[in-house]
Amino acid sequence: QKEVEQDPGPLSVPEGAIVSLNCTYSNSAFQYFMWYRQYSRKGPELLMYTYSSGNKEDGRFTAQVDKSSKYISLFIRDSHPSDSATYLCAMTYANTGNQFYFGTGTSLTVIP
Amino acid sequence: SAVISQKPSRDICQRGTSLTIQCQVDSQVTMMFWYRQQPGQSLTLIATANQGSEATYESGFVIDKFPISRPNLTFSTLTVSNMSPEDSSIYLCSVDVRDRDKFGPGELFFGEGSRLTVL
Numbered sequence: 001q002k003e004v005e006q007d008p009g010p011l012s013v014p015e016g017a018i019v020s021l022n023c024t025y026s027n028s029a030f031q032y033f034m035w036y037r038q039y040s041r042k043g044p045e046l047l048m049y050t051y052s053s054g055n056k057e058d059g060r061f062t063a064q065v066d067k068s069s070k071y072i073s074l075f076i077r078d079s080h081p082s083d084s085a086t087y088l089c090a091m092t093y094a095n096t097g098n099q100f101y102f103g104t105g106t107s108l109t110v111i112p
Numbered sequence: 113s114a115v116i117s118q119k120p121s122r123d124i125c126q127r128g129t130s131l132t133i134q135c136q137v138d139s140q141v142t143m144m145f146w147y148r149q150q151p152g153q154s155l156t157l158i159a160t161a162n163q164g165s166e167a168t169y170e171s172g173f174v175i176d177k178f179p180i181s182r183p184n185l186t187f188s189t190l191t192v193s194n195m196s197p198e199d200s201s202i203y204l205c206s207v208d209v210r211d212r213d214k215f216g217p218g219e220l221f222f223g224e225g226s227r228l229t230v231l
Contacts, residue, residue: 044222
């Protein structure tokens with residue numbers, strides 16, 4: 001079983017739609033949950049992260065963690081064509097250095 | 113933050129040959145990381161490159177296949193040796209910029225990647 005599972009999509013939505021991206025994981029010791037965005041032919045860049053369970057909002061983006069279900073989500077409100085990218089979830093333990101566990105990424109296209 | 117330059121950005125290589133990928137960072141960093149990104153697969157850590165010591169390889173990756181150099185605090189190279197079509201992938205250089213005074217997981221900064229196709 002993979003540490004982190006993510007539906008690769010592709011996901012295609014009209015501009016202005018609410019987008020929901022999800023990952024599941026198997027290791028209950030993960031404490032930090034991150035979302036990276038990767039534009040075509042670019043490296044991933046950190047979008048936001050959440051510690052333990054709960055929600056975190058940053059503009060149009062909301063990250064949600066449910067540790068009891070081992071399930072994390074990223075919601076994008078009022079989606080724009082510029083949100084078209086691959087979104088990778090990642091997670092790591094607390095205080096254990098630099099080992100990040102990534103999902104496969106979900107490819108999102110927002111159609112004008 | 114960190115700005116990372118990688119080259120080549122892409123290359124097409126013949127089976128059995130080797131290719132060296134270069135990674136330059138705009139600031140001094142202790143550790144540099146090399147990842148592989150294959151279609152439909154997770155971003156996978158190949159090894160951690162520390163200046164002044166041998167690289168630390170993850171399970172499934174060996175030094176003979178992926179030798180790494182780290183001559184100073186801003187530069188590293190990854191060589192993909194004796195290539196086969198299975199080595200076709202995007203190879204990414206990364207650094208972790210961690211604010212020690214700030215609670216959090218750190219932030220990985222990535223280069224734009226080197227897209228390698230092996231025929």
